[in-house]
Amino acid sequence: QHVVAVYDAIASHFSATRFAIWPAVRRFMEALPKGAVVADVGCGNGKYFGVRRDVAVLGSDASAGLAEVAARRVAAPGDGSGPERVPTADVLQADGMALPYRAGACDGVLCIAVLHHISSVRRRLTFLAELARLLRPGGRAIVTVWAVEQEEPKKTIAKWTRIPAPAPTATSDAAATTAGDGSSGGHTSTGGPDNAAATASKAAGGADYMVPWHLPFHRAGVAAAVHLAAQSGGAGGGAEAQGVQQQQEQQAGKQQGGAASRSSSPSRAGAGAAATPAAVDESKGAV
Amino acid sequence: MKLLTHNMLACHIKGVKNNYPFLIEAIKVESRDADYDPDFLRHIFPRIQWPAFLQGAQSLGCREGLPEAASEEMLQDDSFLQRFHHALLEVTLLEGALVCPETGRKFPVSKGIPNLLLNEDEC
Numbered sequence: 001q002h003v004v005a006v007y008d009a010i011a012s013h014f015s016a017t018r019f020a021i022w023p024a025v026r027r028f029m030e031a032l033p034k035g036a037v038v039a040d041v042g043c044g045n046g047k048y049f050g051v052r053r054d055v056a057v058l059g060s061d062a063s064a065g066l067a068e069v070a071a072r073r074v075a076a077p078g079d080g081s082g083p084e085r086v087p088t089a090d091v092l093q094a095d096g097m098a099l100p101y102r103a104g105a106c107d108g109v110l111c112i113a114v115l116h117h118i119s120s121v122r123r124r125l126t127f128l129a130e131l132a133r134l135l136r137p138g139g140r141a142i143v144t145v146w147a148v149e150q151e152e153p154k155k156t157i158a159k160w161t162r163i164p165a166p167a168p169t170a171t172s173d174a175a176a177t178t179a180g181d182g183s184s185g186g187h188t189s190t191g192g193p194d195n196a197a198a199t200a201s202k203a204a205g206g207a208d209y210m211v212p213w214h215l216p217f218h219r220a221g222v223a224a225a226v227h228l229a230a231q232s233g234g235a236g237g238g239a240e241a242q243g244v245q246q247q248q249e250q251q252a253g254k255q256q257g258g259a260a261s262r263s264s265s266p267s268r269a270g271a272g273a274a275a276t277p278a279a280v281d282e283s284k285g286a287v
Numbered sequence: 288m289k290l291l292t293h294n295m296l297a298c299h300i301k302g303v304k305n306n307y308p309f310l311i312e313a314i315k316v317e318s319r320d321a322d323y324d325p326d327f328l329r330h331i332f333p334r335i336q337w338p339a340f341l342q343g344a345q346s347l348g349c350r351e352g353l354p355e356a357a358s359e360e361m362l363q364d365d366s367f368l369q370r371f372h373h374a375l376l377e378v379t380l381l382e383g384a385l386v387c388p389e390t391g392r393k394f395p396v397s398k399g400i401p402n403l404l405l406n407e408d409e410c
Contacts, residue, residue: 035330037295054327058292060403067400075319075379075399087321087376090292094403098410102297102307105334 003117004062011045011065025112026051028142036107039134041096042114046070049089057086057110058101060094067093097123099130106134109141116145288380288401290343294335296401298387300409305389308339311346312393315382323372329362332371340374349374 029051032038036055040048043059044066050073061067076085094100096114109131118124131141298306337357344350352370354361361367384393385401394403 033330035327035332035334037331037334053322054324054330056291056331058295062404064400064402068398071398071400087319088291088327090289091399092288092292092296092401092403095405098299098405100296100299100403102295105295107334 007063008065011063011069021047021051022112022144024144025110025142028108028110028140029055032108037105038108038110039099039101039106039131040110040112041099041131042111042117043067043070043091044112046073046086046089046091048110048112049073049086050084053086053088055088055108057089058106059089059091060096060099061091062093062095064093067091097127097130099134101134103133104136104139107136107139109134109139111141111143113144113146115143288385288396288399289376290340290347290349290378291331291335291375292401293343293380293385294340296385296403298389298392299403300387300390300392300405303387303389306387308336308342308388309385309394310388311343311380312384312386313346313348313380314384315380316347317379317381318373318377319379321372321376323369325365325368325372328368328372328375331375332357332359332362335375344374344378347374347378347380349378 025048029038029048032052032055034054038055038057040046040057040059043049043057043061046059046069049057049059049070059067059070061070070091074086074089074091092100096111097118111131115124115127118127128143131143135141293309293311296307296309298309300306341350341353341355344353353374354367357367357371379399380396381399383396385396385403386393392409394401396402
């Protein structure tokens with residue numbers, strides 16, 4: 001739930017950082033027969049839609065914000081002003097755990113950088129079984145995930161932006177305490193699936209949610225949107241909020257590093273949010 | 288949403304048996320140009336459930352000219368392919384709903400995107 005709220009809030013920024021076609025996925029797509037039907041589960045901004053125009057890619061995402069970005073990819077104006085339209089693709093809003101496709105409808109399934117959003121092993125197995133259900137006999141799926149062990153965990157976590165869970169009576173002191181310690185920030189992800197579920201089910205102040213890249217908080221709209229998402233989406237949805245991603249965000253990270261030296265002004269996190277701006281931690285700029 | 292997509296969708300509410308195809312409530316339908324690729328059409332044809340395709344085409348107003356039963360040999364007929372192409376890839380449901388054939392539950396379609404998220408009691 002919370003993951004979706006965050007993605008909705010940052011959809012356009014996220015989309016702008018997701019443009020590279022991964023070679024392994026390109027190879028997978030190129031091996032498909034003409035006229036193949038492929039489900040792109042967690043399609044994000046639809047970046048894989050255009051790799052093969054003679055393959056029908058049905059993209060789905062739980063985030064309405066990202067689905068809308070992907071839909072623009074499908075129906076692009078085709079006047080040369082942007083990416084070519086892909087009329088053989090289509091988009092729906094759906095949860096990966098409950099996909100609305102008939103069994104065996106697909107020749108292929110893409111599931112790129114999605115699995116780490118699912119917190120427990122049990123749920124991940126359910127999800128993978130769901131992907132398999134979609135495939136006709138002989139069909140193939142490609143599932144990619146981020147490896148935690150790409151570098152030292154502390155180094156990775158230091159790059160993440162933490163969005164503290166909303167507390168019913170948030171004061172700047174309480175928020176500052178939870179936001180303070182970078183090295184313990186990974187507890188929701190490294191604690192194991194049941195730990196994460198337990199902390200998430202605690203009352204407010206329990207789980208923090210890690211957004212694994214630097215958000216451009218110096219852009220007022222983003223700060224406010226994320227703040228509101230954390231407010232409304234936080235309670236009870238925390239078990240889904242896990243993710244390790246990397247690098248491409250170095251560039252955004254440098255931007256953030258600059259922004260961190262300016263203190264966040266109350267007016268930026270406005271829009272009627274009750275919690276104080278200090279709850280959004282901008283001091284994680286270290287790369 | 289295109290009829291290509293509709294053809295692959297089935298209602299995923301827990302316990303529902305008669306789940307395919309979705310009925311369509313069409314409020315706003317548009318046609319969007321798509322490059323004509325007969326080779327693609329010939330290859331995707333076997334994946335399409337034809338009766339469901341006809342039902343969808345009826346709801347979106349592009350049923351006319353499509354044969355009751357389609358056979359492989361029609362794939363050599365250019366005028367059939369053109370009509371198939373138009374109904375499969377160009378006619379788009381922008382606003383409306385997909386309706387579960389068993390429960391009547393409506394899944395809204397807005398800006399061309401069907402929202403197929405389930406409620407807690409449906410999964």
